[in-house]
Amino acid sequence: MTTIRLHDTLARAKRDFEPADPSRVTMYVCGPTVYNRAHIGNARPAVVFDVLARLIRHSYGAGSLVYARNVTDVDDKIIDAARDEGVDPAVVTKRYEDFYLADMGALGVQPPNIAPRATEHVGEMIAMIARLIETGNAYEADGHVLFHVPSDPDYGALGRRDREAMIAGARVEVASYKKDPADFVLWKPSTEGVIGWESPWGRGRPGWHIECSAMIEKHLGQTIDIHAGGLDLIFPHHENEIAQSRCAHAGAPLARYWVHNGFLSMAGAEKMSKSLGNVVTVGELLEEGYEGEVLRFALLSAHYRQPLEWSAQLIAQSKSTLDRWYRAKAILVELGTPEVPDIVLDAVANDLNTPLAISRIGDLAKKALEMRLGAELAQTLGDHERVQELKNQAARYARQMCGGAALLGLLTTSSSVWFQGEAARIDKYLTERIAARAEAKKRRDFAEADRIRAELLDEGIVLEDGPQGTTWRRV
Numbered sequence: 381m382t383t384i385r386l387h388d389t390l391a392r393a394k395r396d397f398e399p400a401d402p403s404r405v406t407m408y409v410c411g412p413t414v415y416n417r418a419h420i421g422n423a424r425p426a427v428v429f430d431v432l433a434r435l436i437r438h439s440y441g442a443g444s445l446v447y448a449r450n451v452t453d454v455d456d457k458i459i460d461a462a463r464d465e466g467v468d469p470a471v472v473t474k475r476y477e478d479f480y481l482a483d484m485g486a487l488g489v490q491p492p493n494i495a496p497r498a499t500e501h502v503g504e505m506i507a508m509i510a511r512l513i514e515t516g517n518a519y520e521a522d523g524h525v526l527f528h529v530p531s532d533p534d535y536g537a538l539g540r541r542d543r544e545a546m547i548a549g550a551r552v553e554v555a556s557y558k559k560d561p562a563d564f565v566l567w568k569p570s571t572e573g574v575i576g577w578e579s580p581w582g583r584g585r586p587g588w589h590i591e592c593s594a595m596i597e598k599h600l601g602q603t604i605d606i607h608a609g610g611l612d613l614i615f616p617h618h619e620n621e622i623a624q625s626r627c628a629h630a631g632a633p634l635a636r637y638w639v640h641n642g643f644l645s646m647a648g649a650e651k652m653s654k655s656l657g658n659v660v661t662v663g664e665l666l667e668e669g670y671e672g673e674v675l676r677f678a679l680l681s682a683h684y685r686q687p688l689e690w691s692a693q694l695i696a697q698s699k700s701t702l703d704r705w706y707r708a709k710a711i712l713v714e715l716g717t718p719e720v721p722d723i724v725l726d727a728v729a730n731d732l733n734t735p736l737a738i739s740r741i742g743d744l745a746k747k748a749l750e751m752r753l754g755a756e757l758a759q760t761l762g763d764h765e766r767v768q769e770l771k772n773q774a775a776r777y778a779r780q781m782c783g784g785a786a787l788l789g790l791l792t793t794s795s796s797v798w799f800q801g802e803a804a805r806i807d808k809y810l811t812e813r814i815a816a817r818a819e820a821k822k823r824r825d826f827a828e829a830d831r832i833r834a835e836l837l838d839e840g841i842v843l844e845d846g847p848q849g850t851t852w853r854r855v
Contacts, residue, residue: 400603405446408607409447409608410609411450411451412452412477414458414475416476417661419662423484423489425610426489429639431728431734435732449492450496450498452498452591454469458473479663483661483663485672496595504597505586507594517532517623523569524581525565526557526559527566528563529563530562532623534626567590568584588617590624593625597628603634605637606635611641621634642685644687660690671699674699680788681734683731703839705781707841709791716779718782718783719783720787723784724737725784741790744784748774748775749838751771751773753842755767813835816832836852
């Protein structure tokens with residue numbers, strides 16, 4: 381079995397992944413707060429950790445993973461959106477949860493095993509808060525219940541910030557009822573007309589952080605294998621989850637591995653954020669005609685822990701590469717059963733190195749096309765034994781190309797669907813490339829002419845020069 385290595389944020393290092401129970405690997409990913417459409421930055425963790433889920437299932441077995449991704453459906457932003465519309469909060473959350481599922485589905489994200497909603501687990505949250513009060517880690521004040529940060533000596537280990545930075549980063553509210561400025565809310569009162577539940581501390585609603593701890597405990601257990609999410613969740617959200625879960629469970633750690641993806645920014649901007657207004661939603665991109673698979677490819681084109689700059693150029697490059705792969709898949713019809721090659725598996729298993737995996741899949745596509753071209757040449761020479769040998773090699777590379785791509789959730793549609801309505805665009809593209817090659821030859825820039833010809837060959841297109849000019853055919 382290939383060893384999976386993951387960068388553990390808590391350890392600040394890559395570690396071999398060793399689940400507590402290989403037959404039941406547990407993973408929790410922080411999901412959407414459903415008050416608005418998901419932007420493409422919100423989609424990055426969904427896509428990245430979908431690849432991790434695929435890798436775990438490939439390595440440990442199809443039924444080995446229990447994957448939970450929550451839905452936060454009670455939140456001040458949801459309450460504000462519902463008030464603005466004059467509707468019940470459930471109307472807002474249902475609408476945007478449906479949008480989220482449709483958008484992520486279009487990106488090839490497989491549904492998690494469990495998608496717990498916060499509003500369906502308030503009883504579990506109240507029970508956990510009560511335990512934290514009993515252990516002295518939380519206290520009631522003015523209708524609120526707060527976690528007392530100084531009661532947990534290990535608080536801050538994940539983010540490794542000093543006390544002043546933690547207080548500033550949490551953007552804490554200065555309140556007279558707090559014992560310490562860093563204390564955070566577990567339960568808060570709900571005024572008349574605002575969504576709320578009865579509790580020992582009065583009618584109210586849970587704070588954000590307690591939701592995940594309670595849902596993890598119910599569905600996955602006290603200590604899970606992997607907790608994942610965006611880099612922006614390290615503090616305060618994940619830091620607070622760790623503290624309240626550890627204190628509620630007599631010191632047991634919340635997760636064995638903490639995995640975080642980096643930020644996505646618009647070209648020229650520091651970070652994509654709804655609050656900054658520099659966002660583009662997945663829905664908008666799909667409505668503009670971009671294939672969901674192209675967007676997925678673009679999100680995987682950079683290493684998940686590194687920043688990713690979103691631009692029209694990135695999308696165009698992603699589509700060009702996928703076009704080339706689909707041409708190879710369409711040409712090589714005798715694929716047989718796809719297989720995941722070690723060179724791709726090793727890349728993905730090494731801390732989800734998807735850029736390296738993509739490069740290696742591209743090499744396989746190129747080799748497959750070269751073998752098919754060689755088979756056609758051997759056919760013209762009458763070397764029938766060589767023809768079959770080269771066809772077999774082409775099919776083997778194609779099987780590996782498709783299997784490796786499937787591990788990333790790519791090459792999942794039939795080529796006939798992919799190229800539906802694309803004939804005119806392809807003809808225009810080839811006409812332009814042939815004209816550019818002719819112009820290069822005219823000015824005696826034969827290196828450029830050869831480069832264009834080789835580039836098209838990589839895409840499965842052979843140029844043939846004749847008395848009537850240059851024509852093209854598929855390999």
